[in-house]
Amino acid sequence: MEGPGPHKVPRRVPLSQVQRRRSPLSTTVRPSTARNLAAVAAGAAGVAGGLSSLARLGRAGRGRHRLGPRDPAEVGETVSVVVPARDEAGRVGECVAALRGQDAAVVEVVVVDDGSTDGTADEAARAGARVEAAPAPEAGVAGKAAACAHGAAAARAGRWLAFVDADVVLAPGALSRLLGACLASGAAAASPLARQVTGTWWEELLLPELGLAVAERLDLDAVADPARPAAFLSGQCLLVRRDAYEAVGGFAAVAGSLVEDVALAVRLKAAGHRLEVRLAPDLAAVRMYGRFGDLWEGLAKNLAEVWGPSPGSLARQAARALAGLAPWLALAARPGAPARRVAVAGGLLQLTVRAGGRLVAGADPRFAVAYPAADLVLLAVYADSVRRRRTGAPLTWKGRTYRPPPAGRRS
Numbered sequence: 001m002e003g004p005g006p007h008k009v010p011r012r013v014p015l016s017q018v019q020r021r022r023s024p025l026s027t028t029v030r031p032s033t034a035r036n037l038a039a040v041a042a043g044a045a046g047v048a049g050g051l052s053s054l055a056r057l058g059r060a061g062r063g064r065h066r067l068g069p070r071d072p073a074e075v076g077e078t079v080s081v082v083v084p085a086r087d088e089a090g091r092v093g094e095c096v097a098a099l100r101g102q103d104a105a106v107v108e109v110v111v112v113d114d115g116s117t118d119g120t121a122d123e124a125a126r127a128g129a130r131v132e133a134a135p136a137p138e139a140g141v142a143g144k145a146a147a148c149a150h151g152a153a154a155a156r157a158g159r160w161l162a163f164v165d166a167d168v169v170l171a172p173g174a175l176s177r178l179l180g181a182c183l184a185s186g187a188a189a190a191s192p193l194a195r196q197v198t199g200t201w202w203e204e205l206l207l208p209e210l211g212l213a214v215a216e217r218l219d220l221d222a223v224a225d226p227a228r229p230a231a232f233l234s235g236q237c238l239l240v241r242r243d244a245y246e247a248v249g250g251f252a253a254v255a256g257s258l259v260e261d262v263a264l265a266v267r268l269k270a271a272g273h274r275l276e277v278r279l280a281p282d283l284a285a286v287r288m289y290g291r292f293g294d295l296w297e298g299l300a301k302n303l304a305e306v307w308g309p310s311p312g313s314l315a316r317q318a319a320r321a322l323a324g325l326a327p328w329l330a331l332a333a334r335p336g337a338p339a340r341r342v343a344v345a346g347g348l349l350q351l352t353v354r355a356g357g358r359l360v361a362g363a364d365p366r367f368a369v370a371y372p373a374a375d376l377v378l379l380a381v382y383a384d385s386v387r388r389r390r391t392g393a394p395l396t397w398k399g400r401t402y403r404p405p406p407a408g409r410r411s
Helices: 015-022 031-060 094-098 121-128 143-152 172-184 201-217 220-224 242-247 250-254 260-270 292-307 311-332 335-360 367-389
Strands: 079-086 105-113 130-133 158-162 166-168 188-194 239-241 275-279 282-284 395-397 401-402
Touching: 031 201, 031 311, 079 094, 079 121, 079 143, 094 105, 094 121, 094 166, 094 282, 094 401, 105 121, 105 143, 121 130, 130 143, 143 158, 143 242, 143 250, 143 260, 143 367, 158 172, 158 242, 172 188, 172 239, 172 275, 188 260, 201 292, 201 311, 201 335, 239 260, 242 260, 250 260, 260 275, 292 367, 292 395, 311 335, 311 367, 335 367, 367 401
Parallel strands: 079 105, 079 158, 105 130, 188 275
Antiparallel strands: 158 239, 166 282, 188 239, 395 401
């Protein structure tokens, strides 16, 4: 009979290790727990940011803020149209043709050739516009504002003035519907927010997201309320009653501003005039930038003026971008199942809002999957715009160099 084997002595484990193993609580958070907490926080931020965006976009998209071909038209009011143009050959002809095809009483189309070095003037004349040469802008004066002021002084036939950029194409009923909206509400000035036409992948990626950010920030109810100071008009297409325009000094009074449209809106609102801004993707289309460098310079010129140059305003935009990006970063860290569901909810809500916003704006919703990249690029442009505004760094636009006004003063 075989006897028992050798007696095995258990390995001794230090008491400190036993205590650590048995203790239900630990003085340090395990990495997995930290990932889970971060994922829950990121998902919650995504949900909160998505709901906020949805509410703001829903406010901007209300029926009373939209303008389309079925809205009432006014064809009895006379309109003089001014088109400021600098090196717009290849586009200004289509713009002028669309203006001459309006069903409103357009009595003249004046293209102000702002020192173009291409065939802008000849193309505009062939399309049927009267061409005026703008004098060279004086020091401290923005070229577009000076060109608009010159054009308004030359175009005297209409009771209303319309300022239309050369890269904008209006549907035949655009000005008559805009006039109808002004007469119905008693507004002295109005702008349609145009649909963005894109020709490259980066335009399709960035410009619809820019439009959504603008729509979130823009309170159209406040703009339309004469009792509230919020003021905005878009120089892409701006309609204003001539007597109101002249009473506030017109573009000549804001010629030092790099965002002359908003500066004019502020003066009109301060004088007690009502403003109307409508979403009008079926009435106006614009292709703003053909090259990425133009987009950067154009937005760097404008964003700090329109959205504000304060650190708080920049932080607000950064928080919006972070709320969109954080859920996907959290998912990449592979949190546990419950936390993963929260992060997925935040990310999918953000994606749904962006895709839906693109659909409403007539843009390709498939590009919504890359919205975090678009947010980061636009945030970088805005940060550059704020930097230039606060430091007085120069910026170049269409061959001219400008210095933004001091950060403490709005033009």
